[in-house]
Amino acid sequence: MNHRRVLLVPVIAAAIAAAAACVAPVPPPPPPPPDAPTLEVSVVRDGLARPWDLGFLPDGSLVFTERSGAVRALVGGELRLLGDPPDVNGLGEGGMLGLAVDPDFATNRHLYTCFLSNLSGTHDVRVVRWTVDAATTSITGRADILTGLPVSATSVGRHSGCRPRFGPDGYLWVTAGDAATGTNPQDPQSLGGKILRIDRDGDPAPGNMGPPFRPEIYSYGHRNPQGLAFRPGDGTPYEVEHGPDCNDEVNRLVAGGNYGWNPVPTDGSAGYNELVPMTDLTEFPGAVVATWSSGCPTIATSGAGFVTGPQWKAWDGALAVAALKGTQLRFLVLDASGAVVSEGAGVTDRGRLRVAMQGPDGDLYVLTDADPGAILRVHPV
Numbered sequence: 127m128n129h130r131r132v133l134l135v136p137v138i139a140a141a142i143a144a145a146a147a148c149v150a151p152v153p154p155p156p157p158p159p160p161d162a163p164t165l166e167v168s169v170v171r172d173g174l175a176r177p178w179d180l181g182f183l184p185d186g187s188l189v190f191t192e193r194s195g196a197v198r199a200l201v202g203g204e205l206r207l208l209g210d211p212p213d214v215n216g217l218g219e220g221g222m223l224g225l226a227v228d229p230d231f232a233t234n235r236h237l238y239t240c241f242l243s244n245l246s247g248t249h250d251v252r253v254v255r256w257t258v259d260a261a262t263t264s265i266t267g268r269a270d271i272l273t274g275l276p277v278s279a280t281s282v283g284r285h286s287g288c289r290p291r292f293g294p295d296g297y298l299w300v301t302a303g304d305a306a307t308g309t310n311p312q313d314p315q316s317l318g319g320k321i322l323r324i325d326r327d328g329d330p331a332p333g334n335m336g337p338p339f340r341p342e343i344y345s346y347g348h349r350n351p352q353g354l355a356f357r358p359g360d361g362t363p364y365e366v367e368h369g370p371d372c373n374d375e376v377n378r379l380v381a382g383g384n385y386g387w388n389p390v391p392t393d394g395s396a397g398y399n400e401l402v403p404m405t406d407l408t409e410f411p412g413a414v415v416a417t418w419s420s421g422c423p424t425i426a427t428s429g430a431g432f433v434t435g436p437q438w439k440a441w442d443g444a445l446a447v448a449a450l451k452g453t454q455l456r457f458l459v460l461d462a463s464g465a466v467v468s469e470g471a472g473v474t475d476r477g478r479l480r481v482a483m484q485g486p487d488g489d490l491y492v493l494t495d496a497d498p499g500a501i502l503r504v505h506p507v
């Protein structure tokens with residue numbers, strides 16, 4: 127009996143199954159319910175280089191990032207380059223990623239970006255605070271408020287995704303990818319595979335996890351979280367993450383929660399074992415079960431935002447989830463307890479969608495993940 131061969135058979139079978147799942151076509155998106163609004167899509171601006179995140183200033187100006195490094199503004203229809211930090215590395219999935227506008231922008235003019243940097247002489251992902259000048263022409267006053275988010279050693283930029291958003295608690299919440307490194311999500315001293323929560327200076331927010339976890343950590347056991355949104359009304363935080371071949375997840379966040387991803391190879395070696403479940407209830411019986419999962423295959427959920435207002439009809443209060451591979455917005459209707467009670471899709475004909483955020487005008491703003499890419503406005507009627 128060849129013991130080595132016997133041991134390899136299940137490994138090979140699992141790899142074949144994974145490969146098969148990987149090429150499975152994305153199923154047709156679920157149709158919208160009859161009482162959903164008709165969605166009119168218009169192009170706000172095109173010709174952009176892989177836009178990644180956006181935000182709105184109090185005067186209605188739109189600010190956004192491009193993955194290669196630029197932070198731009200659209201002021202009264204005029205496109206402006208606010209800054210392009212030279213240490214941004216647009217490698218792999220990395221680069222200039224998330225952006226958040228300070229809720230007190232009117233007085234402090236701060237915005238925050240998160241990007242893959244080579245400033246330290248090696249790679250890390252860092253959250254940087256900027257000050258926008260009074261005329262909205264530049265970002266200055268750089269302050270690197272949180273550094274050292276991990277970067278894959280073998281595939282630089284993979285799962286370096288980073289979505290900063292201010293919560294209704296006034297703190298900056300930051301999604302941190304696992305850097306495609308097996309040990310990160312369950313490592314209490316790694317900032318990878320976590321949801322982080324900090325103040326404007328990068329100091330830990332009160333109410334995060336205690337020792338042995340780093341004090342910036344709010345929850346752990348995440349894979350590649352790139353969506354973050356707070357439910358209007360009760361402020362419940364929701365996070366959206368990419369699954370491997372199956373099970374993108376939408377999770378309700380709770381302080382100290384373990385979301386059950388532990389991609390350490392079974393032989394204990396260094397590496398990244400993506401054959402483990404997105405939420406491993408065998409290894410972690412107390413792990414937080416996802417509010418919604420894509421099933422197989424994934425649709426690549428890249429961002430999310432809630433939409434409110436009567437113009438959204440059946441989707442008033444729904445979570446709009448942008449999908450890359452699935453090329454759609456998936457609207458999830460939640461009940462009072464936060465459970466998903468129905469879902470439907472829209473904007474299925476515009477390619478890979480990166481993020482979704484309701485603007486001050488009540489419309490939904492979406493980015494296309496392309497070069498050239500675009501900012502789209504989704505208007506319900």
Ligand SMILES: [Ca+2]
Nearest residue numbers: 385386404405
């Ligand atoms: Ca999970």
